[in-house]
Amino acid sequence: MISRRRKALLVLLAAPLLLCLKVITDEQEAEVVKREFITNRTHGSAKQKVGNFSKSYKLLTEFPYKFLMDEPHFCAEDLLVLNMMPVSVGDVESRARVRRMWGSREVVASTKLRPLFLVGESSDAEQQRRLQEESDEYHDVIQVGFVDSYLNLTLKTLSALHWKHTRCRQVPWLLKSDADVFVSPWALTKLLRNETADIVCRLLFSKNVCRPHNCRDKRWMIPLEVYPNEFYPPYCNGPAYAVNQKFVREILTVASAEKPFVMEDAYYTGILAQGLDLKYNNIGSRCQLYHLKQPPYDTVGRGRSLFLVNPERKSRYRYTLEDVWNYLISLRT
Numbered sequence: 001m002i003s004r005r006r007k008a009l010l011v012l013l014a015a016p017l018l019l020c021l022k023v024i025t026d027e028q029e030a031e032v033v034k035r036e037f038i039t040n041r042t043h044g045s046a047k048q049k050v051g052n053f054s055k056s057y058k059l060l061t062e063f064p065y066k067f068l069m070d071e072p073h074f075c076a077e078d079l080l081v082l083n084m085m086p087v088s089v090g091d092v093e094s095r096a097r098v099r100r101m102w103g104s105r106e107v108v109a110s111t112k113l114r115p116l117f118l119v120g121e122s123s124d125a126e127q128q129r130r131l132q133e134e135s136d137e138y139h140d141v142i143q144v145g146f147v148d149s150y151l152n153l154t155l156k157t158l159s160a161l162h163w164k165h166t167r168c169r170q171v172p173w174l175l176k177s178d179a180d181v182f183v184s185p186w187a188l189t190k191l192l193r194n195e196t197a198d199i200v201c202r203l204l205f206s207k208n209v210c211r212p213h214n215c216r217d218k219r220w221m222i223p224l225e226v227y228p229n230e231f232y233p234p235y236c237n238g239p240a241y242a243v244n245q246k247f248v249r250e251i252l253t254v255a256s257a258e259k260p261f262v263m264e265d266a267y268y269t270g271i272l273a274q275g276l277d278l279k280y281n282n283i284g285s286r287c288q289l290y291h292l293k294q295p296p297y298d299t300v301g302r303g304r305s306l307f308l309v310n311p312e313r314k315s316r317y318r319y320t321l322e323d324v325w326n327y328l329i330s331l332r333t
Contacts, residue, residue, distance in 0.1 A: 059252040063162045065155070068121065069135050069143035075168035080112035080189055081242070082168050083175040084160040089122040089131055089148050094179035099138065101325045102185040111185040113175070117141045118156055118163075120148030150219060154260035157268060161248050161255070174248060177240040182308035182321045184300055184328065188242070191306065197281035198247045199269060201236030202289075207266070208232075220263060227261070227271070234280075235270025240287065240307040243269075250276045295319045297327050 075082065083102075087094055095117050101107070103115040117140060122128045135141040144159045146152055157176060164174045173192050177183055192200065209227060210220040243251075254272050261267035288296055288305045292314040299305040312320055 055253040057253055059158075059162055059255060059257065060165060060249065063159070064257045065159065066145040067142060067159075067163070068145050069132070069141055071116070071139055071142060072167050074114075074116060074139070075171050077114075078112060079114055079168075079171045081114070081173040081175050081192060082164060082171045083113055083115040083177060083183065084118055084142075084164070085115055085177055085179060086118045086153060086156040086160070087179045089119045089124075089127055089143075091179055092130070092134070095134070095141075097321065098179075099140075101322065102183055103140070107185060111189045113183075113185045113189050115140065118160055119143050120146050120152055120156065122148060151262060152260070154262060154264040154267060155257065157264045158255055158257055158260065161252055161268075165245075165248050165252060169245060171245075173242050173244055175240070175242045177307070178238075178310075180310045180312065181240045182300075182311060182324055183240070184303065184306050186332075187303035188306045190303070191283075192242060195244075195281060197279040198244050199236060199241065199273070199278060200243075200281045200283055201241035201269065202284040202287035203234050203280060203282040204232075204237055205234050206231055207235070210263075222261075222263065232263075232266045233270045233274055235266045235273075237287065237289075237309075238265030239309045241265070241269060247273075247278055250278065290314075293318070295324055295327070297324070300324055300328055301331050 085098065098115050098117075102111065102113065108114045119131070119141065121143070122131065131141065131143070135143075142159075142163060144156065146155055160174065160176060164171070168174075173195075175183070175188070208214055208231060209222050209229060210217070211224075212221070215221050251268055251272055254276070255268070261271070283306060286304060286306045287309065288299060288307065288311075289309045292308060292311040294315070295318075296305060296308060296311070300308070308321075308324065311324070
């Protein structure tokens with residue numbers, strides 16, 4: 001018989017192995033859930049349920065904030081994708097840069113993707129005057145009557161959804177992209193032209209809700225009484241995601257303009273989307289966030305990368321968005 005001392009020793013030696021096996025098992029189970037979610041591409045396979053949201057159809061026709069600058073005929077031409085871009089009033093250079101790239105008239109005619117800039121209010125009279133002149137010249141600026149701030153980004157996105165539904169309902173896709181994101185318009189429209197999902201994005205899984213003990217950025221802090229769950233449901237990475245008209249309409253029926261949730265990407269594409277009959281296409285491998293220290297000419301040129309997220313800052317400005325754009329154009333001439 002084995003002595004008690006030897007038994008105790010065997011237990012101590014086996015414990016780390018059992019713990020290791022448990023960790024591996026848990027990771028494998030998480031990976032199975034993740035693969036199942038992507039395969040089914042519906043919220044029905046996500047295990048987290050936030051709760052039921054009562055539907056209201058008010059935001060389909062009304063909006064609590066006035067559109068101070070509007071372009072109701074912006075979608076009169078034949079478009080596949082409306083690219084609404086939330087930018088600050090003072091970010092003149094980002095708007096000008098996009099107009100020189102995928103916002104140029106020739107590229108819009110080729111891709112059927114057209115950028116539209118969404119800004120909030122400015123208290124600077126001179127800044128407002130220059131914005132009005134810019135709008136009069138290009139007719140691609142929408143201004144909404146609330147303060148232009150980071151905490152109002154959720155309202156900006158809601159404004160984009162309402163504006164798309166009431167002015168551009170006939171356009172199949174809405175692309176929301178940030179000012180520091182490079183968009184490859186030919187590759188993206190090629191994908192969306194035959195897309196059957198409702199949401200096309202890089203999906204994020206098992207992201208912690210920001211609390212005082214784990215929050216890197218206090219702007220993302222969510223009180224327990226606002227959202228009690230420890231993790232968000234799967235949702236789209238915020239810098240760039242495309243949604244179709246079905247998504248726009250369904251989300252407007254459950255969204256709130258009175259109490260906007262500060263994490264706009266988690267709110268619209270994760271929390272509110274739960275329980276709705278919406279399908280995802282996870283294009284994580286085609287949304288490039290990493291390996292951007294050098295220009296990713298190869299992945300963009302071959303159409304593998306649809307989006308480059310903040311490449312200038314990540315490369316420490318070794319190259320610009322326009323460097324990548326010029327390379328892409330050189331392949332088409």
